Amino acid sequence: MMEELAALAQWHNLRFMAEGLYITLRISLLTIVFSFLLGTVLGIMRYSGHRLLTPLAAVYIESFRASPLILLILLFRFTMPLKPVNSGTLAMTLFTAAIVGEIVRGGLNSVDKGQWEAARSQGFTWWQTMRYIVLPQALRKMIPPLTGQFITVVKDTSYVWVVGVQELTGKGVIILGQHGSTIQFFAIFGMIGLIYYLLCLGLNRLGLWQEQRMSWLTM
């Protein structure tokens, strides 16, 4: 039993897994940053009540939200001239942006309408009111659901293994090919599970901390 674990814990295996972790982290980070930007734009568009922008954002959000992520990853892989890791990241970003858009809209809706009237009566333009008054207050309300969604992003990176991108889970499955005894199997999956668990827990803490930091925005 110890020999089996020793065979597994060799330097090249550990480095192999670390490469997977790096890919998982990179896809997660890119997806979180860009889906947050795009999602904020979509949420504001849908909230704005604009004759053109609102239905446009609604169609985008509902079409992406109703699709399984795995379908988007496959679709982008086979219809776009991109490397699988990039088409996968793009699919994840566009998918997550739809959900972030709904979170942003929910946050904006939760801000009291009186804030608009007050700001507009003071001579703020629509955009200034959004930028300086409403959006900052909405942001604090959005942090818990956003944290939850970004945790989901980290977990969802495992879907890109379907197009052969060797992220954490993919690397584990590959190593399993050479080290497939019962104890090795549990060691591999135990380690992968632990890494995801710690990443998710860390993100959760980050969300709580950020929420606390912004508590001065409470109305």
Place this chain on the structure above:
Amino acid sequence: MDRFAAFKWQALFRDWHILLEGLGRTASTAGLALLLSLALGVVFGVLATSPWRSGRAVSRLYVSLIQNTPLVTQVFFLYYALPHFDLVLPTPAVGVLGLGVYHGAYISEVVRAGIQAIHRGQLEAALSQGFTYVQAMRYVILPQAGQIVLPPMTNQAVALIKNSSILAMISGGDLMFQADSWSASTGYYGPAYLTVWAIYFAICFPLAQLARRWEERVRLSRGGEVSAA
């Protein structure tokens, strides 16, 4: 755009039964997984609010382990673990098990929040009338919590249906897998994937709208903020 050329669509519609088989597999898998996740969700959700300390701990452990690791990893774990115990299950059964356990953790949180939204006085009143804890849950608390949890539960059902596409990763013969293997053999990815998208949309969009409408109704009928999501 020749990726979506007309003859490719024709080829797809000639082989429509392949997608239909996949849809059947998706429906049966999602249906069974939903039943399993409801059962697990109610049991662990009630445990989480029980006066029994180790029950609460077990429920917390289940929820945190399952919610903080990916579904893909969990399903692969099951898929590769079972043979180590001389258990051979057909892949759809692995899917039902994996999806049921995963969404059970989310549904248990929904149930817990629903129970906690019912005023504590209700439980005390029922207990003082001679109900046992289980009876009070069964006849007093859960029926009232039901109305509150219906919208988030529907959202979970939508998520489960979408997540059942995980079967494609273990050759489970579901809609996604059928479309994927058909397009791998023909090379006509565009039409197959778009059709599958339309099918998922036709199922998930109305359900999500329904959940949204129920949510609005619950909010109005309870006259204030209710958060069971």
